[in-house]
Amino acid sequence: xxxxxxxxxxxxxxxxxxxxxxxxxxxxxxxxxxxxxxxxxxxxxxxxxxxxxxxxxxxxxxxxxxxxxxxxxxxxxxxxxxxxxxxxxxxxxxxxxxxxxxxxxxxxxxxxxxxxxxxxxxxxxxxxxxxxxxxxxxxxxxxxxxxxxxxxxxxxxxxxxxxxxxxxxxxxxxxxxxxxxxxxxxxxxxxxxxxxxxxxxxxxxxxxxxxxxxxxxxxxxxxxxxxxxxxxxxxxxxxxxxxxxxxxxxxxxxxxxxxxxxxxxxxxxxxxxxxxxxxxxxxxxxxxxxxxxxxxxxxxxxxxxxxxxxxxxxxxxxxxxxxxxxxxxxxxxxxxxxxxxxxxxxxxxxxxxxxxxxxxxxxxxxxxxxxxxxxxxxxxxxxxxxxxxxxxxxxxxxxxxxxxxxxxxxxxxxxxxxxxxxxxxxxxxxxxxxxxxxxxxxxxxxxxxxxxxxxxxxxxxxxxxxxxxxxxxxxxxxxxxxxxxxxxxxxxxxxxxxxxxxxxxxxxxxxxxxxxxxxxxxxxxxxxxxxxxxxxxxxxxxxxxxxxxxxxxxxxxxxxx
Amino acid sequence: xxxxxxxxxxxxxxxxxxxxxxxxxxxxxxxxxxxxxxxxxxxxxxxxxxxxxxxxxxxxxxxxxxxxxxxxxxxxxxxxxxxxxxx
Numbered sequence: 001x002x003x004x005x006x007x008x009x010x011x012x013x014x015x016x017x018x019x020x021x022x023x024x025x026x027x028x029x030x031x032x033x034x035x036x037x038x039x040x041x042x043x044x045x046x047x048x049x050x051x052x053x054x055x056x057x058x059x060x061x062x063x064x065x066x067x068x069x070x071x072x073x074x075x076x077x078x079x080x081x082x083x084x085x086x087x088x089x090x091x092x093x094x095x096x097x098x099x100x101x102x103x104x105x106x107x108x109x110x111x112x113x114x115x116x117x118x119x120x121x122x123x124x125x126x127x128x129x130x131x132x133x134x135x136x137x138x139x140x141x142x143x144x145x146x147x148x149x150x151x152x153x154x155x156x157x158x159x160x161x162x163x164x165x166x167x168x169x170x171x172x173x174x175x176x177x178x179x180x181x182x183x184x185x186x187x188x189x190x191x192x193x194x195x196x197x198x199x200x201x202x203x204x205x206x207x208x209x210x211x212x213x214x215x216x217x218x219x220x221x222x223x224x225x226x227x228x229x230x231x232x233x234x235x236x237x238x239x240x241x242x243x244x245x246x247x248x249x250x251x252x253x254x255x256x257x258x259x260x261x262x263x264x265x266x267x268x269x270x271x272x273x274x275x276x277x278x279x280x281x282x283x284x285x286x287x288x289x290x291x292x293x294x295x296x297x298x299x300x301x302x303x304x305x306x307x308x309x310x311x312x313x314x315x316x317x318x319x320x321x322x323x324x325x326x327x328x329x330x331x332x333x334x335x336x337x338x339x340x341x342x343x344x345x346x347x348x349x350x351x352x353x354x355x356x357x358x359x360x361x362x363x364x365x366x367x368x369x370x371x372x373x374x375x376x377x378x379x380x381x382x383x384x385x386x387x388x389x390x391x392x393x394x395x396x397x398x399x400x401x402x403x404x405x406x407x408x409x410x411x412x413x414x415x416x417x418x419x420x421x422x423x424x425x426x427x428x429x430x431x432x433x434x435x436x437x438x439x440x441x442x443x444x445x446x447x448x449x450x451x452x453x454x455x456x457x458x459x460x461x462x463x464x465x466x467x468x469x470x471x472x473x474x475x476x477x478x479x480x481x482x483x484x485x486x487x488x489x490x491x492x493x494x495x496x497x498x499x500x501x502x503x504x505x506x507x508x509x510x511x512x513x514x515x516x517x518x519x520x521x522x523x524x525x526x527x528x529x530x531x532x533x534x535x536x537x538x539x540x541x542x543x544x545x546x547x548x549x550x551x552x553x554x555x556x557x558x559x560x561x
Numbered sequence: 562x563x564x565x566x567x568x569x570x571x572x573x574x575x576x577x578x579x580x581x582x583x584x585x586x587x588x589x590x591x592x593x594x595x596x597x598x599x600x601x602x603x604x605x606x607x608x609x610x611x612x613x614x615x616x617x618x619x620x621x622x623x624x625x626x627x628x629x630x631x632x633x634x635x636x637x638x639x640x641x642x643x644x645x646x647x648x
Contacts (some may be wrong), residue, residue, distance in 0.1 A: 223602055459581025462574075463611050468571045470615035473622060475630040482632050483614070486639040493647060494603065495589035502593060509594040510586075515602035522646050524609050531602075538608050540575045543601045558599065 016090060460484050494518070512547075579602035613640045 467483050468475055501514040519525040524534060535547050549557050582600040584594070595603075617638035622630045 037644065077623070455581065456585070459578045459585070462578050462581070463607055465573060466608065467611045467615050470612050471619050472615075472631055473619055473630050474628070476632060478632045479618075479630050479635045482635040482639070483611075485633070486605075486612075486614065486643065489639075489643060490607070490646065491585050492589065495586055495593075495608065497647075499590050499593055500585075508592070509596055510599055511596050511603055512599055515599060515606065519602075519606060519609075522606075524606075534609070535602075535605060537576075538612075539605055543577065543604075546598050548603055 019086065457484070460487050463487055497521075571578070577601055579604070582607075610642065610646055614638055617642055 460462050461484075464480050464483050464487070467479065495517050498510045498514050501517055502508065502510045505511075505514070516525060516531050519531060519534070532548050535544055539547070546559060549559055549561055551557050569613050577600065579600050583595060586595050586600070586603070614635075618630050618634045620636050621634035622628075625631075625634070627634070
């Protein structure tokens with residue numbers, strides 16, 4: 001008996017195995033201390049096994065200690081083990097987390113006689129339906145988890161006290177002490193089933209769910225939406241998905257800090273106005289605009305707050321300049337709304353230009369402003385076609401777009417007290433508005449290229465950041481400026497080459513084949529390395545899917561060849 | 562200007578500035594049109610260009626035993642790489 005432990009590398013598992021093998025069928029009654037000792041040994045090793053990070057020495061030490069204890073208590077422990085079916089014991093060890101309470105062995109052992117009756121039930125409980133058998137668990141089984149590493153016993157005790165307190169409410173067939181002790185085996189499980197919330201909330205208050213922060217409901221916006229649904233329901237979905245594709249976004253290149261809500265609120269107003277005017281445009285021009293104007297008046301109330309904030313933050317000078325001349329004409333205000341709505345709807349690819357064809361350039365500029373400020377593909381789809389025309393007109397009135405949102409806000413201000421006029425004056429209104437806007441670019445001619453450069457630099461800065469990322473070394477600022485210049489040159493070369501290639505193929509559109517040819521000439525694409533390989537290596541998945549044709553279900557290939 | 566170094570960040574966004582690329586192309590060649598996925602390939606091209614440029618300037622800096630990439634390193638690297646990327 002003394003020497004059933006080979007000394008190669010006594011892992012807890014082997015130790016347990018040995019103990020199991022040498023277990024004899026004997027009478028169950030055994031001195032408590034021996035039992036406790038045996039269990040302690042087993043548990044120590046089990047726990048040390050579970051703490052897989054332990055060094056071998058610690059394990060060995062533990063196992064040796066356990067071994068010594070085991071040896072001494074072995075003879076006595078045998079019978080006890082048999083009583084409990086070491087298998088179930090080990091199962092209990094495995095099942096119970098180490099944090100199950102360690103209880104006083106004396107108190108635990110008191111109701112020893114009772115448990116034996118419940119042995120088979122305990123077996124089941126240890127296996128599966130632990131929660132059902134909770135009140136009937138024997139303290140002897142609790143000894144198993146109860147005798148973990150001595151170092152942890154104190155903590156376990158405290159925990160067990162807590163668990164005891166919790167378990168008071170459970171239905172107990174045995175005495176409370178025994179129950180508390182008995183339930184220590186599955187104390188954690190017990191807790192979860194009996195009082196799931198309590199321990200969690202006690203242990204982890206930080207994980208309590210906070211109510212989602214909600215913006216105050218804008219009654220005006222709500223009413224507006226109600227009207228919108230009555231007038232033009234289908235557009236709402238489209239428009240709502242593009243909250244940022246609004247002209248108002250274009251101006252605050254500097255004022256990004258302005259919260260989105262004013263924008264969205266303003267945008268909603270514009271959208272609503274545009275939608276209504278849009279729908280009414282081809283139809284009744286005289287009557288319906290009055291109705292929307294009233295709605296607009298209503299909106300303007302809400303928009304006022306936004307407009308105020310907007311105006312105050314934005315460059316007031318330009319806004320005020322716009323405000324005064326427009327004092328006269330509410331028509332122009334409404335026309336602006338229509339035009340804005342047009343630009344908005346253009347963005348949404350509705351395509352119906354309506355009566356405000358004249359304001360197209362401005363709308364386009366707004367569109368481009370919005371596009372430029374975003375620089376993403378969101379507005380790209382519908383904006384692409386308009387962006388083509390925009391680029392030309394954009395240079396003409398780079399400032400107008402920035403000023404128009406402010407002027408719009410101002411106009412809404414003034415539209416507020418007045419009813420809607422017939423849109424017959426729309427043409428007239430557009431003209432006084434346009435010279436105003438046209439007047440703007442000549443004035444800040446010195447800063448004319450600025451908005452042109454800023455988004456350009458913003459785009460370049462993306463590649464500059466990539467450069468510094470690839471370089472993996474600290475760099476000077478001058479070096480980064482140098483990189484920008486290089487990129488500029490590179491883009492010029494690139495465009496020239498692509499033009500040549502497309503012309504060579506007799507095309508006016510640059511196709512991916514031209515790009516591939518360019519990369520081949522650059523030496524990036526070789527016979528060994530194909531374009532697809534490069535795409536897979538460097539581009540994220542979304543772009544890969546767009547570029548590399550892949551077969552999907554339904555006998556379809558995307559992108560189509 | 563004082564010598565200021567910029568340490569590379571750990572996370573970079575991998576999105577392609579499609580609008581920016583499209584705008585650049587339009588500005589350069591208003592008569593031409595770029596196809597839908599064309600700008601992604603242009604972005605790929607830019608990535609590779611920048612990558613090569615960075616590698617080259619890094620090599621230059623290491624050769625001159627500097628801890629920081631200087632303007633001259635970048636300039637020399639750019640000459641080489643731009644020549645390579647001429648197509």
